[in-house]
Each structure stands twice: as C-alpha cells, then as structure tokens.
Amino acid sequence: MKAVVNYAAGKGKVEIREVPIPQLGPKDVLIKVMAAGVCGSDLHMYHDIQGFEVKRPVTLGHEYSGIVAEVGREVTLFQQGDRVVSETPAYVCEKCIYCRTGQYNLCPTRRGFGVLEDGAMAQYVKTRETIVHKIPDSVSFEKAAMTEPTCVAYNAVAHHSRIRPGDYVAVFGPGPIGLMCVQVAKLFNPGQLTIVGTKADHNRLEIAKQFGADTAIVADEQDVVKEIMSYGDGLGPDLVLDAVGISITLKQSIDVVRPAGQITKIGWGPAPVGFTLDPLIQKAARLQGSFSHNWPMWEKVLLMMAKGELDPLPMTKTYGMDDWKAAFDEMDSLVHAKSIVCPNS
Incomplete structure (x- = not known):
C-alpha cells in the first residue's frame, strides 16, 4: 500500500513509499483510511524540529477516519463496513494507574500513531478495538478526521x-x-x-x-x-x-x-x-x-459534531495522497489552517 513516510532524520525527509498492509492481532481493527489530518507535529517532523522522540522510518498521521476493512478474531464491537474514527495511542500498557483509571493518555509507556508507531497517512492503518468509535451518519469522513484536534481543544477548555x-x-x-x-x-x-x-x-x-x-x-x-x-x-x-x-x-x-x-x-x-x-x-x-484526550471526550465531541455544535471543516482544505507535499507546504505557509489528505479518494 502507499504511505507518506518520514524515512530519516533531517529536513524534508518525507516521501510516498510502498509499505506492507499491517497484520492484525486478535483485538485489532484494520481501517481503510478515507481522511487523515495534517497536524503541526507532522510539519515539525517534516522539518525535523520536533521536541519529542521519533521512530524513523514511520508512516505519518494520527488524525484519521475511515471504514473497517478487517477485524481480529476477538473483536466484537465492530465489523467490516463500519464508519469509524480512532484515538491516537497506538499502544498503552493497560496496567499502570493512569490506564486503570481511564487516563491512558498519560500512560508513561504510551506510543502514539505517526511518531513511535506507524500512522494513518496511508491507505490502511491498524488500531486497537478499545479506542475505535463509530461515526454518526451525519458526520463526513473529513469532519470525523478532525475529531482528534477537536478533542485536544475540548480537553483543554471543557475539562482542564x-x-x-x-x-x-x-x-x-x-x-x-x-x-x-x-x-x-x-x-x-x-x-x-x-x-x-x-x-x-x-x-x-x-x-x-x-x-x-x-x-x-x-x-x-x-x-x-x-x-x-x-x-x-x-x-x-x-x-x-x-x-x-x-x-x-x-x-x-x-x-x-x-x-x-x-x-x-x-x-x-x-x-x-x-x-x-x-x-x-x-x-x-x-x-x-493539557495533553491529549480520552474515550468520553471523543464520544461527546462526535455527538456535538453530529448536532452541528462543533464544526472544524471551515478551516480545512482536502488533498489526494499524491498531493501530500502541497498539503504540507500550504498549511505550513498559513494559506489555510488545516490540510486533510485522503489516501483512498
């Protein structure tokens, strides 16, 4: 499959590459990515000015929505064809005090998509059943891909x-x-x-x-x-x-x-x-x-999007995957606030 990969340290070390479709574990969900937001952290990695650890080569992208393509044998909440979004922690330990109290965004061993684990700026991405949410029928894939940054704002304003x-x-x-x-x-x-x-x-x-x-x-x-x-x-x-x-x-x-x-x-x-x-x-x-978000915030934000109380789309512009560089550069130059890459459009 095609993916936008940050393949090495250094400015501009990003390109489209052919990478394997992820293999599923028993509790994993494979998502056909319909929309993936470009985050400021993606731009920082593009310029190699990020202030956090990165595992390279890594497929970029942690803001995404799509369609369930396949599920692991122990998955019960989702099935092929479901319209879904996923939260950002590709891995948490599930054992520490923060995981056990629902604050898994603060897990000391948390690994995020597009930074320490391969992300969603690709035709397919693998995620965990426990962090997947169904998209309301009235919410488009592009709007749903903005659930993650909207939840960051919700956590900062409404929670903290x-x-x-x-x-x-x-x-x-x-x-x-x-x-x-x-x-x-x-x-x-x-x-x-x-x-x-x-x-x-x-x-x-x-x-x-x-x-x-x-x-x-x-x-x-x-x-x-x-x-x-x-x-x-x-x-x-x-x-x-x-x-x-x-x-x-x-x-x-x-x-x-x-x-x-x-x-x-x-x-x-x-x-x-x-x-x-x-x-x-x-x-x-x-x-x-204020950092990241958790399950209840995603559910509330998706409901508010469905009701029209929150709508990030006016700040966005959409691109095909082959135009990923224009998506990065135009957002970087402040032509608009947010780029969305659609890998399977």
Missing part, C-alpha cells in the same frame, strides 16, 4: 479549564487547536472572546471570528498586553489558552491573566522560558498543562 458564562477568555494562536479552542469556549457563552495572532495569520484570524471570536489582536502591529487589558475592568482575562508553545506567549499569558485566573497551556515548545514566574505567584493564578 475553569470557564463560566460571562468570563473573559483570551486565546493565543489561531492554529487548528487554537481555532477549535475558540469554538469550544464559545459554547460556554463567554462575555468576551479574544484571539491573538500575527499578520501572517490573517486568513486564520478571519476563521477565528467566524468560529466566535469577538476580537482579533495582531501581535506584530499591536501591543498585545495593552490590547488585552483594555477590555472590561482592566484586570485581564479569567482564562488564557496558550495554543502557541513559544516563550513569549507564555510570558504574555502570565502578564495578562487576571489575579486568581487561569492559564491553560496546550502548545508545545522546547525553548527555555528565560523569565521569572513570580507574577504567577503574586497573582495566585493557576498554570495548567
């Missing part, structure tokens, strides 16, 4: 953050996760919802407004801290969502967060912060990390 109707919410970064954070936060009826980006993010800032942002701040044209603090009583946002992952946005988050407020950090970044955290202490503010 304290958010109430009327709150002032600021989101740093109009990438796919930041944009979906805007959509999820909007469900809580915030009093003010602000998005921060750059001039290069012009198209994505317009999508943020479409998704529910009240105000967009352009960081290279405006004083970010001054603009954020100008709303309301001047004490800052109740909740700041940092979906960027660079040092400056974390510093700005600490500068603007309201006393007794919260910062939820989602974006990854290997650079040291290089500044004091004393203002966080003085404000008695909470800094919370």
